[in-house]
Amino acid sequence: MLARVAAIGVVLAVLIAVPPLLGIGWQNAMTNMLIASLFAMAFNLLIGQAGLLSFGHAAFFGVGAFATLHLMLAIEDRSVSFSTPLLPLAGAAAGFVIGAFAGYFATIRSGVYFALVTLAVAELLHSLAPHWDGLFGGEAGLSSMRMPWGGLSFGSTLEVYYLALGWTALSILLLWAYTRTPFGRLTLALRDNEQRVRFMGYNAHATKVIVFAISAMFSGIAGALLAISNETANYSLFSLHVSAQVVLHTFVGGSTVFLGPVIGASVFTLFAFFVSDVTRSWLLYQGLVFVLIMLYAPLGIGGLVQAHMQHWSRLRWPDLAPAYALAGAVGACLTGAVVFLVEALQIVFSPEYAAARRRLDGAWPPIELFGLEWQVFSPVTWIVPSLLAAAGLLLLPHARRKLRESWDGVLERAEAERTAEPEPQLAGAVEP
Amino acid sequence: MHRRPRIPRAKAQPMEFLIISALNGVIYGLLLFMVSSGLTLIFGMMGVLNFAHASFYMLGAYIAYTIATTVDFWLGLLVAPILVGLLGIFIERYLLRRVHSHGHAHELLLTFGLAFIFEELIKLFYGDFPVNYAMPDYLRFAGFTIYGTDYPFYRLFIGFVAVAMFITLYLLLSRTRAGLVVRAAERLPAIAESLGHNVPFVFMGVFGTGAAFAGLAGAVAGAFFPTNPNMALELGVIVFVVVVVGGLGSLEGSLVASLLIGLFSSFAVGLDWSLAGLLSWVGLGDWARSVGGVFTLTLSSISGTVPFLLMLIVLLVRPAGLMGERN
Numbered sequence: 223m224l225a226r227v228a229a230i231g232v233v234l235a236v237l238i239a240v241p242p243l244l245g246i247g248w249q250n251a252m253t254n255m256l257i258a259s260l261f262a263m264a265f266n267l268l269i270g271q272a273g274l275l276s277f278g279h280a281a282f283f284g285v286g287a288f289a290t291l292h293l294m295l296a297i298e299d300r301s302v303s304f305s306t307p308l309l310p311l312a313g314a315a316a317g318f319v320i321g322a323f324a325g326y327f328a329t330i331r332s333g334v335y336f337a338l339v340t341l342a343v344a345e346l347l348h349s350l351a352p353h354w355d356g357l358f359g360g361e362a363g364l365s366s367m368r369m370p371w372g373g374l375s376f377g378s379t380l381e382v383y384y385l386a387l388g389w390t391a392l393s394i395l396l397l398w399a400y401t402r403t404p405f406g407r408l409t410l411a412l413r414d415n416e417q418r419v420r421f422m423g424y425n426a427h428a429t430k431v432i433v434f435a436i437s438a439m440f441s442g443i444a445g446a447l448l449a450i451s452n453e454t455a456n457y458s459l460f461s462l463h464v465s466a467q468v469v470l471h472t473f474v475g476g477s478t479v480f481l482g483p484v485i486g487a488s489v490f491t492l493f494a495f496f497v498s499d500v501t502r503s504w505l506l507y508q509g510l511v512f513v514l515i516m517l518y519a520p521l522g523i524g525g526l527v528q529a530h531m532q533h534w535s536r537l538r539w540p541d542l543a544p545a546y547a548l549a550g551a552v553g554a555c556l557t558g559a560v561v562f563l564v565e566a567l568q569i570v571f572s573p574e575y576a577a578a579r580r581r582l583d584g585a586w587p588p589i590e591l592f593g594l595e596w597q598v599f600s601p602v603t604w605i606v607p608s609l610l611a612a613a614g615l616l617l618l619p620h621a622r623r624k625l626r627e628s629w630d631g632v633l634e635r636a637e638a639e640r641t642a643e644p645e646p647q648l649a650g651a652v653e654p
Numbered sequence: 655m656h657r658r659p660r661i662p663r664a665k666a667q668p669m670e671f672l673i674i675s676a677l678n679g680v681i682y683g684l685l686l687f688m689v690s691s692g693l694t695l696i697f698g699m700m701g702v703l704n705f706a707h708a709s710f711y712m713l714g715a716y717i718a719y720t721i722a723t724t725v726d727f728w729l730g731l732l733v734a735p736i737l738v739g740l741l742g743i744f745i746e747r748y749l750l751r752r753v754h755s756h757g758h759a760h761e762l763l764l765t766f767g768l769a770f771i772f773e774e775l776i777k778l779f780y781g782d783f784p785v786n787y788a789m790p791d792y793l794r795f796a797g798f799t800i801y802g803t804d805y806p807f808y809r810l811f812i813g814f815v816a817v818a819m820f821i822t823l824y825l826l827l828s829r830t831r832a833g834l835v836v837r838a839a840e841r842l843p844a845i846a847e848s849l850g851h852n853v854p855f856v857f858m859g860v861f862g863t864g865a866a867f868a869g870l871a872g873a874v875a876g877a878f879f880p881t882n883p884n885m886a887l888e889l890g891v892i893v894f895v896v897v898v899v900g901g902l903g904s905l906e907g908s909l910v911a912s913l914l915i916g917l918f919s920s921f922a923v924g925l926d927w928s929l930a931g932l933l934s935w936v937g938l939g940d941w942a943r944s945v946g947g948v949f950t951l952t953l954s955s956i957s958g959t960v961p962f963l964l965m966l967i968v969l970l971v972r973p974a975g976l977m978g979e980r981n
């Protein structure tokens with residue numbers, strides 16, 4: 223417990239101390255990382271804790287953003303006076319109200335039907351917003367300016383970053399506190415066995431509506447932070463792509479671990495910042511990572527981390543280290559092959575390349591990749607990824623066996639420890 | 655790029671508007687049915703809501719486009735559904751079955767990820783813009799002329815393919831032994847399996863067939879409607895509306911719902927009705943117009959919204975849909 227608090231303290235200290243040393247691009251990326259993290263945490267309150275899979279969380283994210291922009295516009299023309307750092311409250315309120323309304327209907331259904339209702343709500347807003355000028359500003363959307371407040375100008379990216387950091391940290395703390403309340407335990411019970419919750423006399427539907435509204439409220443705060451950061455928003459915030467991103471972040475990070483969504487959101491947004499200048503196929507890699515995690519590590523990155531922490535004392539590194547090294551090598555080979563192939567194909571099939579070929583009367587100019595020039599029809603170009611892929615695929619079964627063997631050992635030791643413990647005596651049990 | 659014929663306004667020529675819109679609506683509805691039939695069959699059998707189903711439609715269009723521009727248009731129509739069907743079989747056999755034990759939510763998420771990948775792959779190979787997939791010139795003629803407007807033959811052809819597909823599917827399911835096994839496997843999989851039928855194989859076959867139908871729809875319709883990387887997403891959400899309104903798992907329901915949504919979308923774009931107009935019947939029109947906002951939105955501008963409203967109402971009032979039996 224103490225170690226965890228210390229770790230979180232270190233992370234917070236880094237998040238506070240480092241950004242002033244970075245450039246504006248980085249500060250912006252980190253603001254986006256915080257917003258995505260908060261959004262994923264809010265989303266995970268539903269799927270991770272209450273077991274409800276929403277495919278339309280963009281609705282509440284967008285509602286929060288638009289509500290905040292309306293308030294910012296009102297402040298701008300001086301009809302309302304409101305402190306800038308508290309702007310996300312508007313997003314929270316709007317998210318909560320719309321979330322309670324949508325949640326009331328959505329939670330009547332469960333499973334696939336629940337997912338479809340949430341999808342329909344988001345699509346409803348997405349198709350309505352471009353035609354509704356008064357509320358959503360039509361296709362162009364709404365724009366406003368951050369007003370200075372209390373000696374702070376809110377003109378720089380850094381100030382916005384700290385605002386986002388404060389709100390994200392506070393929200394995640396509140397979400398954590400929520401899990402410790404009796405109501406938080408009831409939420410978990412709903413996920414595990416709704417029927418039993420009903421038999422115990424709780425109103426399952428009302429509980430779900432409240433959970434849904436709270437999740438929507440924190441999504442609204444995330445949307446508000448985005449509105450403050452970008453000073454603009456349009457109907458594309460409601461699109462399925464936004465709902466899809468939060469699903470990807472949450473499940474890659476791991477929905478069963480409290481801070482898992484933060485891992486997924488941070489990894490993906492920071493990676494996007496790194497590689498978006500280098501490659502146009504970033505979203506493809508993101509999809510591949512997601513599908514691979516769904517297939518081979520259904521609990522996500524967070525689940526893997528948690529498994530290691532849980533069995534820390536039983537891990538025998540002399541066994542595990544070679545297995546991990548081999549798995550890492552296999553992963554590197556296959557990743558290299560896939561990235562090489564995707565990037566090469568991406569260049570060959572791009573309109574720029576077609577234009578270059580027209581200039582050269584149909585000849586195939588070499589492609590530039592990883593700082594080298596490759597001839598399109600030279601066997602060398604295609605032998606490199608083929609060799610990498612072959613090496614990876616040949617070693618893959620071996621790596622999987624080694625991993626399974628060493629982890630089976632860990633689980634066996636855990637099982638042995640569990641059975642070695644004496645049966646716990648029931649308090650007040652009557653001796654025969 | 656859009657080859658949709660000009661949509662006549664309601665006021666100009668009521669009869670022309672009525673007939674052309676009805677025809678367009680029925681044919682668009684039949685196209686929706688080609689895609690939604692596979693989705694609803696798969697859901698009925700396996701309980702999997704396949705997010706990647708509309709991607710099969712897109713892949714069909716792009717494969718057919720590739721073959722049409724390099725070899726022949728008709729060969730594309732033949733090969734695209736076969737390749738897409740094989741892809742569907744692969745996905746069911748090697749990916750979906752692997753995550754089956756983790757539950758339906760996991761299967762849903764997997765197909766969701768696959769849809770994501772297919773969209774990005776298409777962007778990788780063909781670029782993030784529409785491609786020029788067009789029917790051969792000898793198919794570009796008027797089927798008939800009505801009120802001085804030429805009605806394109808190719809639209810009728812799309813409708814014809816859909817009807818042929820529906821009849822084939824219906825005969826397969828109701829008249830053949832294989833269809834009997836499929837229906838048994840859908841209703842009571844455990845008993846069908848204990849009677850010696852290979853239920854996983856049936857599932858795989860149905861998944862492949864559904865994918866192939868979606869691929870065929872893409873190959874046929876892509877030559878008339880725009881073929882671009884967004885087509886899967888755009889059609890996908892409408893297809894969800896269709897299967898929900900028709901009743902998840904019900905083939906007849908999805909046919910009725912397809913036609914309903916098709917007719918609605920086709921009529922709504924030509925009508926400038928609004929809530930204010932409706933309220934003026936009871937003398938509140940001026941008040942509503944002064945309030946503005948939701949009251950003055952015309953039906954034509956929110957025609958994209960109404961299907962989702964319909965879907966919400968069906969989900970909340972009658973989740974089994976128009977013709978579904980189960981909840």
